[in-house]
Amino acid sequence: xxxxxxxxxxxxxxxxxxxxxxxxxxxxxxxxxxxxxxxxxxxxxxxxxxxxxxxxxxxxxxxxxxxxxxxxxxxxxxxxxxxxxxxxxxxxxxxxxxxxxxxxxxxxxxxxxxxxxxxxxxxxxxxxxxxxxxxxxxxxxxxxxxxxxxxxxxxxxxxxxxxxxxxxxxxxxxxxxxxxxxxxxxxxxxxxxxxxxxxxxxxxxxxxxxxxxxxxxxxxxxxxxxxxxxxxxxxxxxxxxxxxxxxxxxxxxxxxxxxxxxxxxxxxxxxxxxxxxxxxxxxxxxxxxxxxxxxxxxxxxxxxxxxxxxxxxxxxxxxxxxxxxxxxxxxxxxxxxxxxxxxxxxxxxxxxxxxxxxxxxxxxxxxxxxxxxxxxxxxxxxxxxx
Numbered sequence: 001x002x003x004x005x006x007x008x009x010x011x012x013x014x015x016x017x018x019x020x021x022x023x024x025x026x027x028x029x030x031x032x033x034x035x036x037x038x039x040x041x042x043x044x045x046x047x048x049x050x051x052x053x054x055x056x057x058x059x060x061x062x063x064x065x066x067x068x069x070x071x072x073x074x075x076x077x078x079x080x081x082x083x084x085x086x087x088x089x090x091x092x093x094x095x096x097x098x099x100x101x102x103x104x105x106x107x108x109x110x111x112x113x114x115x116x117x118x119x120x121x122x123x124x125x126x127x128x129x130x131x132x133x134x135x136x137x138x139x140x141x142x143x144x145x146x147x148x149x150x151x152x153x154x155x156x157x158x159x160x161x162x163x164x165x166x167x168x169x170x171x172x173x174x175x176x177x178x179x180x181x182x183x184x185x186x187x188x189x190x191x192x193x194x195x196x197x198x199x200x201x202x203x204x205x206x207x208x209x210x211x212x213x214x215x216x217x218x219x220x221x222x223x224x225x226x227x228x229x230x231x232x233x234x235x236x237x238x239x240x241x242x243x244x245x246x247x248x249x250x251x252x253x254x255x256x257x258x259x260x261x262x263x264x265x266x267x268x269x270x271x272x273x274x275x276x277x278x279x280x281x282x283x284x285x286x287x288x289x290x291x292x293x294x295x296x297x298x299x300x301x302x303x304x305x306x307x308x309x310x311x312x313x314x315x316x317x318x319x320x321x322x323x324x325x326x327x328x329x330x331x332x333x334x335x336x337x338x339x340x341x342x343x344x345x346x347x348x349x350x351x352x353x354x355x356x357x358x359x360x361x362x363x364x365x366x367x368x369x370x371x372x373x374x375x376x377x378x379x380x381x382x383x384x385x386x
């Protein structure tokens with residue numbers, strides 16, 4: 001008789017897999033837990049690199065792949081992708097019969113998973129709830145996911161407090177820090193020379209890693225990418241490695257400009273997806289990360305790398321001292337970059353504010369032992385104000 005709890009981890013992008021990889025590894029090792037894996041979303045989009053292959057390469061078995069059939073990134077395409085996920089996830093859950101579904105983040109392609117769990121009365125363990133990123137539609141999706149989730153793992157004490165403000169029971173809200181930081185500390189890094197050779201970089205040069213995603217609640221995307229490229233054109237003494245933007249609305253605008261720039265400039269290159277290991281290596285040996293990715297806010301400080309954060313996408317997150325903020329204007333980018341380069345050259349010691357203690361160990365214990373009886377019978381916990 002199998003008394004293991006079935007834990008189904010759902011991953012929809014390279015970003016959440018970077019965080020979930022170590023947890024998946026430990027679930028797989030646990031004598032009390034049985035790991036199941038569903039992939040969907042960006043993992044299944046050809047233009048984004050079919051990144052589900054990295055999960056297979058890491059030795060995991062994928063139990064179900066849910067196609068979104070998404071090829072474009074307008075509102076109607078995103079709604080169609082969400083509809084397809086919702087359509088096909090029932091049969092996956094009905095077959096795998098998870099005791100708990102584990103999800104991370106706030107993407108639109110995770111939202112249908114939560115709706116299905118809610119209807120099917122499957123407990124949800126959600127990572128990174130309580131956060132705010134006011135430049136994207138993610139905020140409302142994230143908070144909605146939190147209200148449908150039953151077990152909450154937050155990355156900062158402020159986020160735990162916010163979830164309790166949202167009416168979640170403090171008994172089920174655990175502040176563990178970021179899983180991504182735990183993953184960073186477990187990696188055995190290859191040499192700087194290896195990365196420079198792999199990406200054809202001059203050993204005497206420095207490079208910046210660029211991860212710019214669309215602000216889905218803004219019309220400022222074209223300004224952000226064009227002014228960033230103008231800055232790059234004026235500073236050709238560096239190399240620049242661009243990653244693909246994610247599959248949010250208007251990512252095609254950003255990608256169009258990057259492709260054109262990378263084609264014309266020998267000091268720039270564009271990669272679809274570096275993969276979990278290579279991305280962290282590229283970040284570790286860079287002079288800084290530019291754009292508006294959460295990687296610049298959470299992972300980069302752990303690797304002692306400064307960040308240029310452009311625009312409003314990450315507004316609402318607590319920022320460490322290594323984050324240099326800019327608007328989408330060229331002047332603002334130039335001013336922030338002066339500070340970033342200076343801080344990198346001075347090799348200032350950077351500390352992450354998202355560091356937890358024994359995060360993975362604590363999560364495994366909670367997933368193994370938490371009482372699931374009636375956990376779906378949630379009550380709204382009111383906060384009394386004096």
